[in-house]
Every structure is written in C-alpha cells, then in structure tokens.
Amino acid sequence: MSEEVSNEQAPQENKGGFFSRLKQGLTKTRESMAGGIGKLFKGKGEVGPELLDELEESLLLADVGTRATEFILDELKRGVRDAGHRERQDVMAHLKRLMVEILEENQRAIEFPSGMPLVLLVIGVNGSGKTTTIGKLAARWKMDGKKVVLGAGDTFRAAAIEQLQEWARRTDIPCIHQKSGADPSAVAYDTVQAAVNRKLDAAIIDTAGRLQTNVNLMEELKKVKRVIGKVLPSAPHETLLVLDASIGQNSLSQARLFHEALSIDGLVMTKLDGSAKGGVLLNLSRELGIPVRYVGVGEKVEDLQEFNAKAFVEALVGE
C-alpha cells in the first residue's frame, strides 16, 4: 500500500495558518495584476470587452503566459456568450474555476513507495532554493513522524555541505556527506544505501546548482540518477526541480531543458513572497504537464507549503 501526502486541504479551513501565509506571500503578484484581478471585478454590472482586455493585460503582466491567457480569455468569452455569464461576479467565479482547472490538470501527490524509502533528488540552478527547500521538507516530514536522511550531494563547496548539515542538526536527522570535491554520485549512493539499511521512509539528496545549458553538469546529474538506480532500481522516485519565482517567464525554458535531460517528476516554486511573477505557475502547468509539489512563500519552515490549486487561486485572485 502506498501512502499519499494529502494535497486536499480546503483553503477555507486554514485561514489562520497556511492560507494567510500563502496570501501574504502572493501579495506582490496579486498587486501586479493591475492592482488585483479581484478589484477589476468589484462592484456590479456586466462585463464588457474593455474589462476583458484589462484582464488579459493583468494576466500577461503576472507571467501567466500567452497560451494560458488565451485559453482563459477564450473560455470567458464563450461563457459570456453561451452561458450568460455576464455579471462581474459570475465571470470572476468562472475565471477562478479556469485557473484551478489549469493548475489541477497534472496535479498528483508525492507517493511514498511501500517497503522501501522514497528517494528524492533535488535539482535546479544556483540559488533557486534547493537546500532551503530540503531543510524545510525534512523538518516537515519529521514532524509528520517520517524517518528521513539527507544527502549532501552538493560537493562543490564546503559551505554547501555545512548548510545542509546545519538543517540536519536543527531537525535532528542524519546527513550523509563526504569531503567537498567528492563525487556527488558517491554521496547519493551512500545516502540511499543508508536509507535502505536503516529502513527509513525517505532520502532527500541535495545537488549543486547548475545552469540547464551546462552539458557536463547535466551529465553529472544523469550519473547521479543512474548510480541511485543501482541501489534501488525504482529510484529516484522523485526528481524535483526547484525554480525561483522571481525569474518569471524564464523558468519555462529552464524547466524544459532540465526535463529533457533528466525527466522531472515535480516542481517546487520558491520565493513567491518576493516576486510579482507568481502567475508563471499557470504557464508552467499549461506548457509542461509536470505537477507542482510545493511552493515557498518565505524562509521559515512553515513557509514551504504543499501546493493546493484552489488555495493558490484564492490567494492570488483574492479580494
């Protein structure tokens, strides 16, 4: 039996906690959308072509992307024409449903395999938030009663190993490491082996940041994946790409190249709190078909949240 990490929390139930953090984290994106899509639809009256033009502009400004924006506008116009959704609040409700539909299209929860540890390989460009995400995730899983081991696969800098060790100390979980300069595949191998031997629930392996265009470094990651597969043929179960929200539209080409080289299973979007480009998640969902697993809306442990499409849209469009 596999155990699912629930993705089904309803936004309303969490007003005081995670939902308000999410909403706070999405403030910049919300405001960038022409002072808020919510504001655009405030009041009574029918929706005319000017309002739809303004909406289109707002969506593009928030990096929702041309295809997702076009889909949304076409559907809204159809709704106005065929279903008689002319009142502002009806169009607004329709808009939210469409956004949720786009975001939920590929949504699946991470599954813990039975009888073996879940192996998670975390990759992305420099500074995207990999190590921090691993620390937060490990802390969270530990709180959920899971036994986790970390692997310091960023052997590029000594400071990177120390950063992960610090998270491990704080969370009181083991961290497998070697000296800086060691082969990251060797660290990954040891980490998965340790997880298997100690019958743990999960192994999370950090890697050095790299550009998606650097062929040698992408080959290095392929080797890490192969070597992990030698310990556990089905692993890594999850190759997780961490993207920084502030790069907006560029995250699409970044994700495409990582996916082509390494077959990504899930995305994490960090730094939504510092960015006005949160709409890019809609773009990524529409274009890539890779589930968004977590979003980061700040630097605290509780600022890493399981992605929930309804909560996200509510926080993004909000009042």
Ligand SMILES: Nc1nc2c(ncn2[C@@H]2O[C@H](COP(=O)(O)OP(=O)(O)OP(=O)(O)O)[C@@H](O)[C@H]2O)c(=O)[nH]1
């Ligand atoms: N505001 C905010 N900051 C974040 C978030 N996630 C990560 N950071 C910060 O981003 C910076 C880089 O995070 P790291 O986790 O070190 O990034 P990395 O991808 O491991 O970086 P390299 O190992 O150098 O490639 C740190 O200062 C983090 O605290 C987030 O969701 N919100």
Ligand SMILES: [Mg+2]
């Ligand atoms: Mg790092």
